[in-house]
Amino acid sequence: MKDLFAVAMLSGIYGLLSASLFVTMDAVDVAFTEASVGAGISTLLMLTTVAMTGRSENTVRHKPVLALVVVFVTGALLIYGTLDMPYFGDVQAAANLHVAPRYIQDSFQEIGVDNIVTSVLASYRAFDTFGEVVVIFTAGIGVLALLTFTRRPKGDTEINSLNDSMHEQYLIVRIVSKILIPFILLFALYVQFHGDFGPGGGFQAGVIFAAAIILYAMLFGMSVARRVINQSFVQLFAAVGVLTYGSVGVASMLNGGNFLDYDVLSDDPVAGQHLGILLIELGVGIAVATVVIIIFFNFAGRIGFSKREGNKE
Amino acid sequence: MMDMVIDISSALCLLLGSFLCLSGGVGIIRFPDFYTRMHGAGVTDTLAASMILIGLMLQNPDAIVILKLVMILLMTLFISPTASHAIAKAAINSGLLPLLDNKENKDGES
Numbered sequence: 390m391k392d393l394f395a396v397a398m399l400s401g402i403y404g405l406l407s408a409s410l411f412v413t414m415d416a417v418d419v420a421f422t423e424a425s426v427g428a429g430i431s432t433l434l435m436l437t438t439v440a441m442t443g444r445s446e447n448t449v450r451h452k453p454v455l456a457l458v459v460v461f462v463t464g465a466l467l468i469y470g471t472l473d474m475p476y477f478g479d480v481q482a483a484a485n486l487h488v489a490p491r492y493i494q495d496s497f498q499e500i501g502v503d504n505i506v507t508s509v510l511a512s513y514r515a516f517d518t519f520g521e522v523v524v525i526f527t528a529g530i531g532v533l534a535l536l537t538f539t540r541r542p543k544g545d546t547e548i549n550s551l552n553d554s555m556h557e558q559y560l561i562v563r564i565v566s567k568i569l570i571p572f573i574l575l576f577a578l579y580v581q582f583h584g585d586f587g588p589g590g591g592f593q594a595g596v597i598f599a600a601a602i603i604l605y606a607m608l609f610g611m612s613v614a615r616r617v618i619n620q621s622f623v624q625l626f627a628a629v630g631v632l633t634y635g636s637v638g639v640a641s642m643l644n645g646g647n648f649l650d651y652d653v654l655s656d657d658p659v660a661g662q663h664l665g666i667l668l669i670e671l672g673v674g675i676a677v678a679t680v681v682i683i684i685f686f687n688f689a690g691r692i693g694f695s696k697r698e699g700n701k702e
Numbered sequence: 703m704m705d706m707v708i709d710i711s712s713a714l715c716l717l718l719g720s721f722l723c724l725s726g727g728v729g730i731i732r733f734p735d736f737y738t739r740m741h742g743a744g745v746t747d748t749l750a751a752s753m754i755l756i757g758l759m760l761q762n763p764d765a766i767v768i769l770k771l772v773m774i775l776l777m778t779l780f781i782s783p784t785a786s787h788a789i790a791k792a793a794i795n796s797g798l799l800p801l802l803d804n805k806e807n808k809d810g811e812s
Contacts, residue, residue: 558795565784572777 391446393439401432417588418506425596430681433603437688488513501659502585502666510590511666515649518669519634522676526631529680533624536687563608573601581674582667591670595677602678603685611689620686623679630676637668712760719753726750735801736793744786751778 404427411420492509500508510518577598584590606614638649646653651665722745729742755775759768 559788559791562784562788562791565780569777569780 392444393442393446394436394444397432397435397439400435401428404428404431416506418504418590421588421593422596425593425600429600430596433600434684434688437685441688441691499658500662500666502663504585504587504589506588507584507590507666507670511584511669512651512662515638515651515665515669518673519638519649522631522634522673525680526627526676529627529683532684532687536691559608566604566608570601570605573604574598577601577674577678581670584670585663585666591673592677594670595674595679596681598674598678599681599685602682606686606689611686615686618682618686620683623682623686626675627679627683630672630674630679633672633675634669637665637672641665708760712757715753715757715760719750719757722746722750722753736798737790737800740786740790740793743789744783747782747786748778751782 404423408420408424408428411417411423492513493505496502496505496508496513500512502508577594580589580597581591581594582589584594602614602618605617637651637654641650641653642648644653649665649669651662652658654661654664726742726746729745730739733739733742752775755771755778759771759775762768
């Protein structure tokens with residue numbers, strides 16, 4: 390398969406199929422995140438990259454036989470390893486006996502949120518989620534470090550006006566998206582704060598928020614979008630998101646508990662848990678939304694740039 | 703009596719929706735040209751989804767469920783035709799010509 394556009398779309402379809410697989414396994418939170426990230430943003434960013442690099446892959450001179458053999462051997466070893474594993478959903482399986490019963494039984498008394506996934510993600514395993522947020526932030530920093538360019542030279546104004554005049558054609562899509570973008574942002578806020586009671590939480594909300602902003606940027610042109618969404622503000626808020634998460638942990642330490650132990654954040658431990666979960670989900674949502682916006686703006690900002698460089702050479 | 707009418711109409715809507723989904727799927731594969739395939743995809747997205755949603759609305763008399771389904775229906779009616787329009791417009795702008803009757807036009811496929 391040489392067409393990179395088709396490859397990007399196929400990976401998006403794969404993300405959507407695995408999201409439906411998760412739904413059949415009753416893991417709705419994970420399905421939500423996979424659908425929004427894997428089938429939504431990931432496909433979008435890959436298509437943006439394909440728009441920059443060109444549609445077809447360079448032809449390989451030799452047949453990669455060695456790589457195929459390695460893949461086969463590794464896959465066979467992995468399948469052989471799974472023969473030993475317990476059946477899917479087995480009550481006696483080791484994974485289901487260690488901490489899972491304690492989480493399931495004690496989650497409501499200790500933390501008081503209905504959604505066990507949120508309580509595990511945000512309270513019992515808050516440290517791992519902190520690692521995830523820092524990884525996302527690092528990805529954003531990496532993109533910024535590699536792709537930010539200095540002030541654009543003056544030849545830009547013509548390209549900007551070309552973008553705007555081309556976008557005059559997209560009248561219907563523009564009008565409909567003007568109606569819908571506020572609702573998308575509102576839905577992102579709803580998902581953010583509804584994570585306690587149903588599927589949702591910071592990651593999905595951040596991605597949906599960023600998707601609304603990206604939709605606006607795609608339809609109305611990058612120059613207008615840069616004026617609406619100030620880049621330094623977005624970069625500042627990426628750091629603010631991670632800092633919020635970390636400072637909740639530090640605040641619990643200052644109050645006498647362990648790092649990210651929310652029981653000590655308030656007089657009543659359950660209220661402390663609620664407060665802690667609310668604050669860290671907010672931090673996660675802010676960090677994810679801003680990092681995805683940063684990545685998209687840097688990718689899309691390079692499209693005109695690299696074409697102009699190609700024309701100059 | 704009223705229950706039976708509601709049951710039967712919801713079953714009809716769901717069946718119609720599923721049939722439209724199936725025929726849309728067949729259409730996407732079997733139609734000869736990009737634009738006719740877009741028509742199949744658009745019908746599946748909009749009308750089949752709306753039929754299934756209306757059938758689901760009739761199944762469950764709770765007001766909150768009906769309200770949520772109405773919101774989803776509104777969103778679908780807004781978004782799917784726009785998406786189909788956007789795809790078709792992108793195709794026209796890239797220069798993909800529809801497969802017309804005159805045999806000189808050989809590039810109907812992408």
